[in-house]
Amino acid sequence: MKLLTWNVNSVRAREARLLAVLERHKPDVACLQELKALEEQFPAEAVKAAGYHAAVNGQKTWNGVAILSREPPEDVRRGLGDGAPDPQARLVSARVAGARVICAYVPNGEEVGSEKWAYKLEWLARLRRALERDFAKGEPLVLAGDLNVAPDDKDVAKPEDWAGTVLCHEDARKALARVAAWGLADVVRKHHPEGGLYTWWDYRMLAFPKGNGLRIDHVLATAPLADRSRAASVDRDERKGEKPSDHAPVIAEFDL
DNA sequence: ATGGTTGCTTAGCAA
Numbered sequence: 001m002k003l004l005t006w007n008v009n010s011v012r013a014r015e016a017r018l019l020a021v022l023e024r025h026k027p028d029v030a031c032l033q034e035l036k037a038l039e040e041q042f043p044a045e046a047v048k049a050a051g052y053h054a055a056v057n058g059q060k061t062w063n064g065v066a067i068l069s070r071e072p073p074e075d076v077r078r079g080l081g082d083g084a085p086d087p088q089a090r091l092v093s094a095r096v097a098g099a100r101v102i103c104a105y106v107p108n109g110e111e112v113g114s115e116k117w118a119y120k121l122e123w124l125a126r127l128r129r130a131l132e133r134d135f136a137k138g139e140p141l142v143l144a145g146d147l148n149v150a151p152d153d154k155d156v157a158k159p160e161d162w163a164g165t166v167l168c169h170e171d172a173r174k175a176l177a178r179v180a181a182w183g184l185a186d187v188v189r190k191h192h193p194e195g196g197l198y199t200w201w202d203y204r205m206l207a208f209p210k211g212n213g214l215r216i217d218h219v220l221a222t223a224p225l226a227d228r229s230r231a232a233s234v235d236r237d238e239r240k241g242e243k244p245s246d247h248a249p250v251i252a253e254f255d256l
Numbered sequence: 257a258t259g260g261t262t263g264c265t266t267a268g269c270a271a
Contacts, residue, residue, distance in 0.1 A: 009262075010262090012264095013262085013264090034271085036263065037264095061263090061264055061265075061269090062269090108270080108271055110271080116270090148271095203260080203261040203262050204260035205259075205261085206260085246261085246262075246271080
């Protein structure tokens with residue numbers, strides 16, 4: 001099973017690139033974040049023509065997530081499912097390819113100390129509780145998406161530029177570690193323990209040409225599934241050329 | 257401290 005996760009930064013602006021990515025990698029499952037579109041604005045016809053079903057949790061203007069799959073997704077769930085008011089469409093999950101797949105777009109947090117920062121930390125705590133509440137520990141489960149945290153300084157090309165920011169702050173790292181401590185392994189780390197792989201480069205300040213990247217997009221999996229992962233990579237070339245997303249796709253392959 | 261860029265929506269917000 002090949003799984004791809006990608007923050008597209010507007011699915012409408014990125015439609016042609018999305019179709020090219022699907023054609024190039026031929027994933028069995030694709031988790032998309034930052035659709036910036038309502039479900040009815042999602043290019044379902046083009047995606048269907050490419051051979052994929054889509055489970056969409058959309059929203060006007062911001063956020064929005066989707067799971068694409070070769071086989072029809074089963075038991076689609078939208079949101080954190082904790083009954084709290086949740087106007088931001090940041091999570092969708094489904095049973096696909098023999099596993100529970102959760103596609104998440106964790107809040108960025110804007111600035112340490114801001115309201116959005118508090119929301120980010122709370123959202124990660126809610127995600128941990130959702131795992132405990134809604135998902136059986138024994139079932140194969142993948143949590144993939146833009147988790148907006150670089151877990152370690154080796155996931156940051158220029159740690160001195162990002163120290164203490166919302167992507168690297170120890171409280172964000174701890175909150176993500178609490179999610180993983182439910183029973184999830186970092187599949188990309190497993191295959192690249194040395195670090196130095198990045199998935200996001202700011203549009204500003206020539207971050208990509210300067211190599212100022214961070215690894216904030218992740219594929220986490222329960223241990224038996226992570227044990228069966230045989231490769232993981234970042235499609236860094238997708239960040240090049242005309243009108244790229246600011247994120248590159250992450251790809252993980254499992255023996256399933 | 258500010259700046260720099262992109263996308264949605266059309267001036268300002270979010271990342």
